[in-house]
Amino acid sequence: MSLPPVGLAHYLAVAVLLFAMGLFAVVTRRHAIGVLLGIELMLNAASINLVAFNRFGPLVTVKPGAGVDMADGQIFALMVIALAACEAAVGLAIILRLYQTLATVEPDDADRMRW
Amino acid sequence: MREMRETRGFVLGPYNPSPTTGLVDVPPRRRLTVWNALWLIAEGAWTILVGHWVTLRNFWRKKVTDQYPHRQARRNWLPGPGYRGDFALITDWKTWELRCIACLQCQNVCPSGCIHITPEGRGRERHPVEFYIDAGLCQYCWLCVEVCPASAITMTPDYETAVDTPRKLIRDIDYLRTRGLEFDDVQRPLEAQQTAEAEHEDKGE
Amino acid sequence: MNLVQYYGLTAEQWLEYVGFLGTAGVALVSGLGVLFARRVLHAAVWLLFCLLGVAGLFALMGAHVLFGVQILVYAGAIAVMIIFAVLLLERATGRGILSGNRHLFAGVVSAGAFVVVMAPTLGVALWAAGWPSQTAPTTGQTNVALIGRLFLTRHLLAFELMSVVLLVAMIGAIVLARAERRSDAEEAPEAQGGGAAHVPTEEARPS
Amino acid sequence: MIADWAERIRAFSEGLCTRFGIPGLLVDVLAWIFGAIFVLLLITVVALAAIYLERKVSGYIQSRLGPMRVGPIGLFQTPMDALKLLEKEDIVPRDADRFLHLLGPVLLVSATVMMFAVIPWDVRANVGRWLDWEIGLLYLVAVSGIGMLGIVCGGWGSNNKWSLLGALRGVAQLISYEIPLVLAAMCVVLQAETLSLSQMVEQQQAGIWAWFLWRPWLMLPAILLLIAGIAEVNRTPFDIPEAESELVAGFHTEYSGMKFGLFFLAEYTHLFVVGLLFAVLFLGGWASPLGGSNLPFEGLVWLNLKAWIFVLIAMWVRWTLPRLRVDQLMAMCWKLLIPASFAALVIVGVVLMYA
Numbered sequence: 001m002s003l004p005p006v007g008l009a010h011y012l013a014v015a016v017l018l019f020a021m022g023l024f025a026v027v028t029r030r031h032a033i034g035v036l037l038g039i040e041l042m043l044n045a046a047s048i049n050l051v052a053f054n055r056f057g058p059l060v061t062v063k064p065g066a067g068v069d070m071a072d073g074q075i076f077a078l079m080v081i082a083l084a085a086c087e088a089a090v091g092l093a094i095i096l097r098l099y100q101t102l103a104t105v106e107p108d109d110a111d112r113m114r115w
Numbered sequence: 116m117r118e119m120r121e122t123r124g125f126v127l128g129p130y131n132p133s134p135t136t137g138l139v140d141v142p143p144r145r146r147l148t149v150w151n152a153l154w155l156i157a158e159g160a161w162t163i164l165v166g167h168w169v170t171l172r173n174f175w176r177k178k179v180t181d182q183y184p185h186r187q188a189r190r191n192w193l194p195g196p197g198y199r200g201d202f203a204l205i206t207d208w209k210t211w212e213l214r215c216i217a218c219l220q221c222q223n224v225c226p227s228g229c230i231h232i233t234p235e236g237r238g239r240e241r242h243p244v245e246f247y248i249d250a251g252l253c254q255y256c257w258l259c260v261e262v263c264p265a266s267a268i269t270m271t272p273d274y275e276t277a278v279d280t281p282r283k284l285i286r287d288i289d290y291l292r293t294r295g296l297e298f299d300d301v302q303r304p305l306e307a308q309q310t311a312e313a314e315h316e317d318k319g320e
Numbered sequence: 321m322n323l324v325q326y327y328g329l330t331a332e333q334w335l336e337y338v339g340f341l342g343t344a345g346v347a348l349v350s351g352l353g354v355l356f357a358r359r360v361l362h363a364a365v366w367l368l369f370c371l372l373g374v375a376g377l378f379a380l381m382g383a384h385v386l387f388g389v390q391i392l393v394y395a396g397a398i399a400v401m402i403i404f405a406v407l408l409l410e411r412a413t414g415r416g417i418l419s420g421n422r423h424l425f426a427g428v429v430s431a432g433a434f435v436v437v438m439a440p441t442l443g444v445a446l447w448a449a450g451w452p453s454q455t456a457p458t459t460g461q462t463n464v465a466l467i468g469r470l471f472l473t474r475h476l477l478a479f480e481l482m483s484v485v486l487l488v489a490m491i492g493a494i495v496l497a498r499a500e501r502r503s504d505a506e507e508a509p510e511a512q513g514g515g516a517a518h519v520p521t522e523e524a525r526p527s
Numbered sequence: 528m529i530a531d532w533a534e535r536i537r538a539f540s541e542g543l544c545t546r547f548g549i550p551g552l553l554v555d556v557l558a559w560i561f562g563a564i565f566v567l568l569l570i571t572v573v574a575l576a577a578i579y580l581e582r583k584v585s586g587y588i589q590s591r592l593g594p595m596r597v598g599p600i601g602l603f604q605t606p607m608d609a610l611k612l613l614e615k616e617d618i619v620p621r622d623a624d625r626f627l628h629l630l631g632p633v634l635l636v637s638a639t640v641m642m643f644a645v646i647p648w649d650v651r652a653n654v655g656r657w658l659d660w661e662i663g664l665l666y667l668v669a670v671s672g673i674g675m676l677g678i679v680c681g682g683w684g685s686n687n688k689w690s691l692l693g694a695l696r697g698v699a700q701l702i703s704y705e706i707p708l709v710l711a712a713m714c715v716v717l718q719a720e721t722l723s724l725s726q727m728v729e730q731q732q733a734g735i736w737a738w739f740l741w742r743p744w745l746m747l748p749a750i751l752l753l754i755a756g757i758a759e760v761n762r763t764p765f766d767i768p769e770a771e772s773e774l775v776a777g778f779h780t781e782y783s784g785m786k787f788g789l790f791f792l793a794e795y796t797h798l799f800v801v802g803l804l805f806a807v808l809f810l811g812g813w814a815s816p817l818g819g820s821n822l823p824f825e826g827l828v829w830l831n832l833k834a835w836i837f838v839l840i841a842m843w844v845r846w847t848l849p850r851l852r853v854d855q856l857m858a859m860c861w862k863l864l865i866p867a868s869f870a871a872l873v874i875v876g877v878v879l880m881y882a
Contacts, residue, residue, distance in 0.1 A: 005333040005336070005337070006333065006336045006337050006340045006380075009441060010340060010344070011377065011381065012441045013441055013442045014344045014347060014348065014377065016434075016435065016438040016441055016442060017348055017351070017435070017442075018347065018348070018351050018370075018374075019434065020431040020432075020434050020435045020438075021351045021352065021354065021355055021431070022351075023427075023430055023431045023434055024355060024427045024428070024430070024431035025354065025355055025427075027423055027426050027427040027430050027431070028422060028423055028424055028426070028427035029422075030422045031360055033360050033364070033402065033405060033406055033409070034360055034363065036402065037354055037360075037363055037364060037367050037402070038354075040367060040371075040394075040398070040402075041351060041354060041367070041370065044370070044371065044374045044394075047374075047386075048374060048377055048378075051377075051378055051381050051383050051386060052381060054381075054383075055381040055382060055383070071383075071463070071466050071467055071470055072470070072474075072475075074383045074385065074386050074463075074467060075467065075470055075471065075475050075478075077378075077383070077386055078385075078386060078389060078467070079478060079482055081386075081389055081390060081393050081394060082393070082482050082485070082486060083482075083485065084393075084394065084398060085393055085397060085398055085486070085489075086485055086486060086488075086489030086490075087489075088398045088401055088402060089401065089489055089490065089493040090489050090492055090493050090496065092401060092402065092405040092493070092497070093492070093493040093494075093496035093497035094496060095405060095409070096405065096408065096409070096496075096497045097496050097497060099409060105409060108422065156863075163847075163848065166847045166848065167843060167844070167847050169847075170588045170843065170846060170847040171843070173587075173588055173589070173590055174584075174587045174588050176590055177590075178586075178587070178590055178591060178592050179590050179591070180586075180590075180591050180592040180595075182592070182595055335556070361624075361627070361683070362626060362627075365626075365627065365630065365676075365680065368676060372673075384661055384662045385662055385665070387662070387666075388662045388665035388666050388668075388669045389665070389669075391666075391669035391670065391672070391673070392665065392668060392669035392672055395669075395672065395673060395676075396669060396672025396673065396675070396676075397672070397702075399676065400672075400675060400676060400679065400698065400702070403676070403679055404679075404698070407679075407683060407691075407695075463661055463662070464661050464662060464721075464722050
């Protein structure tokens with residue numbers, strides 16, 4: 001029996017599990033901040049994927065043996081982090097605002113625009 | 116003219132807010148130009164440097180600490196008049212007996228109940244056979260000394276009263292007598308001592 | 321010296337394996353912590369550890385800059401911000417915020433469906449021989465220099481756009497989260513001169 | 528050639544490996560473990576020494592003698608206090624959040640310990656030679672940000688209003704002062720063109736005049752780093768989070784026993800790390816001010832000397848200046864230090880571009 005060395009699939013597996021956890025949290029959480037936490041988990045799973053494909057994926061073997069400077073996946077992940085910062089800041093501001101106007105923080109209760 | 120203003124943020128200068136209103140007496144603001152601001156920063160930096168110079172000087176100065184029990188800079192140091200240290204019962208210098216007449220006034224007046232006296236005899240023969248003061252309970256309020264008609268009890272300026280067991284905090288009559296003999300009552304505030312003596316004489320002892 | 325030629329892995333691969341298991345374990349266990357913590361505050365703290373675990377995964381994959389940025393921005397700023405928001409809300413509502421679940425069935429179904437769809441990946445990772453994992457041959461350029469160069473050449477536009485987005489988000493967040501103040505608090509301090517009776521208090525503001 | 532004592536440690540662990548039949552790759556693991564043990568011993572000694580020094584310095588500045596009783600000149604006072612803290616009861620308030628209450632000191636201390644990983648102690652000698660990272664400075668800054676979470680957790684978890692206020696103030700202060708700190712460090716990065724701390728040191732190796740401190744355009748960043756560094760460890764002109772006169776003891780009001788001791792440990796270790804950072808960035812790190820030389824352990828001695836000088840300066844500042852008010856603190860950061868550090872960054876960039 002031989003064990004596969006740590007490769008793309010391992011990181012993808014971690015990302016899958018993290019994404020599933022995030023999805024579960026987003027769907028089930030009652031509290032808006034809980035939803036936000038789930039979104040952060042999903043974003044992290046996505047950036048793990050990006051970096052893993054950058055590291056192990058076919059991109060790096062465009063010119064085999066020559067050595068390629070390919071860090072596009074890392075750059076994408078950096079942008080994901082920056083956007084996550086924006087998203088968290090704006091999201092938290094919205095949540096605080098929601099509490100100030102509606103005195104609730106449950107996304108299900110904010111249904112004024114529905115009718 | 117100075118006016119009271121609410122301040123916000125960074126106030127340059129030694130303006131202290133009033134304790135009652137929380138407002139600050141600020142001179143009317145001049146326009147803060149760049150040079151002005153730079154000058155303020157430089158001035159602040161200079162004052163900080165001066166402060167550091169002061170502490171540095173103190174750093175090298177001779178230290179004033181007296182490492183008391185190990186090394187004593189001043190031998191036989193006594194605290195100032197009126198210091199309330201260990202207790203003592205005063206022995207009369209004529210009869211060589213305790214002045215205490217066991218009237219129990221100190222025991223009654225003591226707010227913390229730290230005095231316990233067993234009297235014996237009647238009239239002029241009345242004297243204490245046992246006289247306990249619990250120094251752990253005592254709050255050094257001086258009431259027993261005030262109330263004593265015979266000026267028999269006092270507090271000496273002895274400050275080295277530390278003991279190693281709580282039991283030793285309870286001073287018995289022999290201890291108190293010895294303290295009184297060691298210190299007599301010369302350390303009492305002079306006027307209090309003289310008036311006490313005078314009253315003692317007046318009563319026709 | 322050939323102690324660990326087990327399971328067809330070299331010593332280096334074993335080391336990587338151990339490191340991977342450790343960091344992935346941290347990430348996944350604290351992810352579960354995020355799910356099952358009773359209080360939202362605890363969930364946020366678990367999220368912090370999850371982010372640190374993900375940062376460890378980045379470091380294992382050679383993305384060192386990303387590792388630093390993940391810790392600096394995600395763990396140091398975003399997690400703190402979320403924790404702060406939770407604290408503010410707990411102060412405002414006056415009770416601990418519990419992370420109750422609502423659409424439990426829907427959550428289980430969606431997450432389960434996702435995992436089922438992605439099951440081949442998991443299977444490959446755990447049992448199969450694994451996808452060929454080529455490691456990038458490098459030119460000796462450090463990760464920092466590489467990313468810096470890429471940011472200023474190929475991804476310049478995205479880089480600039482990102483800064484604009486950050487600025488917009490910052491301003492937007494400030495505008496959104498700012499409580500409505502009473503008008504007199506907005507006035508310049510010169511307008512309140514001489515008013516010894518006017519002592520501004522924090523309690524005057526809503527919540 | 529500098530005697531490479533890191534090589535000796537490595538040789539020692541290689542010897543261990545051949546002795547016990549451990550595969551060659553694990554030599555690095557062993558070296559990491561030795562490095563970790565070194566750091567753990569170091570922070571204990573450093574914290575004890577720094578606390579002793581603080582007491583002595585404060586005493587001398589106030590014309591006192593400081594601790595004199597235990598040991599020769601009071602040398603054993605701090606170890607005895609540490610022992611006392613160890614044996615004291617660990618009290619957790621009744622309604623406290625036990626998880627967060629425990630997490631606070633743990634996070635703070637671990638963040639501080641992790642910062643030691645990238646410090647270049649000597650030529651090519653970090654913890655286990657592995658963490659001479661290309662992102663050294665970024666790592667240092669990032670990890671120090673985790674400590675702030677420890678303050679929040681501790682302050683909130685103790686369920687005490689003083690703790691909470693202290694924690695909020697502390698985090699506000701740390702976040703604010705991290706900006707000038709990082710910007711001042713970025714000036715050095717512009718000069719050195721690298722984030723790796725050991726490469727920065729290598730550029731200042733030639734002697735005392737090669738230090739970055741003497742470049743005229745780097746003097747302002749040095750001052751900014753000094754101020755922001757002192758603020759970053761919550762020391763007295765900036766110790767708003769634990770202002771005794773307002774909040775009882777700030778975020779560690781409700782701590783006792785060894786958790787309190789951990790807060791102390793973290794504070795003084797963090798101070799030392801900031802000293803090390805300052806020494807590496809501006810004072811040439813392990814490089815001798817006399818130029819090259821080849822005594823064993825020389826780099827370690829020089830680096831420690833420079834860091835301790837920073838620690839002494841921080842103590843001098845602490846016992847000289849009074850505490851700032853909260854608004855003064857924030858105003859100083861946002862209105863003075865941050866513009867100044869941006870200006871410094873621009874100046875350094877322009878100078879380096881045209882020089």
